[in-house]
Amino acid sequence: MGTSLTVERGLVPQIGDLPMSGDESHRMRRRSSPDRSAELFARAERVIPGGVNSPVRAFRSVGGTPRFVARGDGAYLYDVDGNRYIDYVNSWGPLILGHAHAEVLAAAHEALAHGSSFGAPTEAEVALAEEIVARVPGVDQVRCVSSGTEATMSAIRLARGATGRPKLIKFAGHYHGHSDALLVAAGSGVATFGLPDSPGVTAGAAADTVVVPWNDVAAIEAVFAELGDQVAVVICEPVAANMGVVPPTARFLQRLRDLTTAHGALLLFDEVMTGFRLARGGAGEVYGITPDLVALGKVVGGGFPLAAFGGHADVMAQLAPVGPVYQAGTLSGNPVAVAAGLAQLRLLDDDVYADLDRRADRVLDGLAKVFAEHGVDAQIQRVRSLAGLFFAAAPVRDFDDAKAADHQRYAAFFHGMLDRGVYLPPSGYEAFFFSLAQSDDDLDATVAAATEVAEAL
Numbered sequence: 001m002g003t004s005l006t007v008e009r010g011l012v013p014q015i016g017d018l019p020m021s022g023d024e025s026h027r028m029r030r031r032s033s034p035d036r037s038a039e040l041f042a043r044a045e046r047v048i049p050g051g052v053n054s055p056v057r058a059f060r061s062v063g064g065t066p067r068f069v070a071r072g073d074g075a076y077l078y079d080v081d082g083n084r085y086i087d088y089v090n091s092w093g094p095l096i097l098g099h100a101h102a103e104v105l106a107a108a109h110e111a112l113a114h115g116s117s118f119g120a121p122t123e124a125e126v127a128l129a130e131e132i133v134a135r136v137p138g139v140d141q142v143r144c145v146s147s148g149t150e151a152t153m154s155a156i157r158l159a160r161g162a163t164g165r166p167k168l169i170k171f172a173g174h175y176h177g178h179s180d181a182l183l184v185a186a187g188s189g190v191a192t193f194g195l196p197d198s199p200g201v202t203a204g205a206a207a208d209t210v211v212v213p214w215n216d217v218a219a220i221e222a223v224f225a226e227l228g229d230q231v232a233v234v235i236c237e238p239v240a241a242n243m244g245v246v247p248p249t250a251r252f253l254q255r256l257r258d259l260t261t262a263h264g265a266l267l268l269f270d271e272v273m274t275g276f277r278l279a280r281g282g283a284g285e286v287y288g289i290t291p292d293l294v295a296l297g298k299v300v301g302g303g304f305p306l307a308a309f310g311g312h313a314d315v316m317a318q319l320a321p322v323g324p325v326y327q328a329g330t331l332s333g334n335p336v337a338v339a340a341g342l343a344q345l346r347l348l349d350d351d352v353y354a355d356l357d358r359r360a361d362r363v364l365d366g367l368a369k370v371f372a373e374h375g376v377d378a379q380i381q382r383v384r385s386l387a388g389l390f391f392a393a394a395p396v397r398d399f400d401d402a403k404a405a406d407h408q409r410y411a412a413f414f415h416g417m418l419d420r421g422v423y424l425p426p427s428g429y430e431a432f433f434f435s436l437a438q439s440d441d442d443l444d445a446t447v448a449a450a451t452e453v454a455e456a457l
């Protein structure tokens with residue numbers, strides 16, 4: 001949804017101009033120009049809107065040709081022109097162990113050999129649900145769906161059904177998938193009443209959505225003072241990570257917990273991004289706050305289409321077939337996706353998160369130093385290993401701040417890194433994703449590439 005920027009290719013030195021040295025050769029190797037990607041993109045644009053199946057993939061906010069991927073292996077992505085990239089997108093989060101992880105793929109293969117889908121319950125779904133319930137604070141029961149969009153959409157319906165109230169409160173700049181009532185982010189300053197963000201979302205569909213600025217205690221208190229008895233649910237990304245990474249300020253989440261409890265509304269943590277990424281139990285564990293409902297996605301599916309929502313047993317009991325709130329899915333709990341997700345989850349213990357944190361330290365501390373040395377105003381905002389980079393002079397606390405950051409500079413940085421074999425998220429409104437497959441050499445090569453790019457910025 002970012003604006004298009006034209007990137008001046010002359011802003012960064014081209015790889016051919018740079019010196020080469022022994023063990024850094026993989027990074028410094030002259031890169032093939034993305035001819036085959038460009039060819040495929042042209043073909044794609046004829047038959048797929050914008051050439052992509054999800055908008056950010058089109059590189060519109062950074063300019064240039066999206067790289068078509070041939071394969072992934074561990075820390076790396078390989079494009080169809082034979083270039084290798086250290087990947088900091090990792091399928092936008094799911095691949096926390098890296099690409100083509102042997103155990104995850106083996107689990108998927110084994111499940112697949114027994115059939116791809118049954119539309120009937122399986123033992124593995126129960127094991128997955130048990131694993132989630134054991135890890136995530138506030139989740140007694142869980143239902144599987146196929147995307148994060150479905151998870152939040154279904155959880156909102158459940159919250160409205162369970163409370164008998166209409167209003168949902170969301171925060172500006174938070175992304176919860178593309179269902180109608182949640183595709184509303186407009187508004188700055190004080191609370192704004194829902195204006196749909198996209199043509200095709202009717203005013204009616206968004207009328208019960210109230211948008212509040214993130215980290216603004218006074219604004220959320222004002223909304224509750226006015227509408228408290230109509231509020232079904234407050235949904236938030238406990239660490240906002242779809243406008244870059246914007247952590248909650250101290251006690252903001254606690255204030256949300258207190259306000260929802262006091263007014264009989266439900267608190268829904270959209271942990272599609274943060275769940276199993278920040279820690280074993282997600283943001284709920286990190287912040288010590290237990291929501292009423294949780295939406296999960298990304299990591300939970302191990303790279304397959306799988307997501308879930310869960311919560312307290314009494315709320316979940318409102319869901320069909322036990323209760324009256326309807327929700328269903330032909331491929332929900334797909335056995336191949338469940339097997340992969342479960343295999344990945346079982347590998348994610350506390351040591352893994354400590355290890356991810358160390359990887360994030362190594363790169364992010366390196367980047368901070370590089371930017372400081374080159375006098376580049378940059379904010380690296382992070383919670384555990386979930387991090388984002390804003391080119392801005394002061395910390396980014398909300399969506400207005402995020403929009404005011406220098407996104408043109410991000411585009412230049414992105415392309416400088418891409419030219420040096422580092423694949424960062426192709427938009428300044430997205431997070432960096434670390435994986436366990438990244439070696440110290442990969443992390444150091446990333447910082448070395450950033451040093452060169454920063455010189456040119």
Ligand SMILES: *Cc1c(COP(=O)(O)O)cnc(C)c1O
Pocket residue numbers: 146147148149150152175176177178237242270271272273297298307
């Ligand atoms: C990615 C994401 C979603 C949407 O998930 P999809 O699987 O893309 O539908 C929802 N909420 C958050 C916080 C996300 O990061």
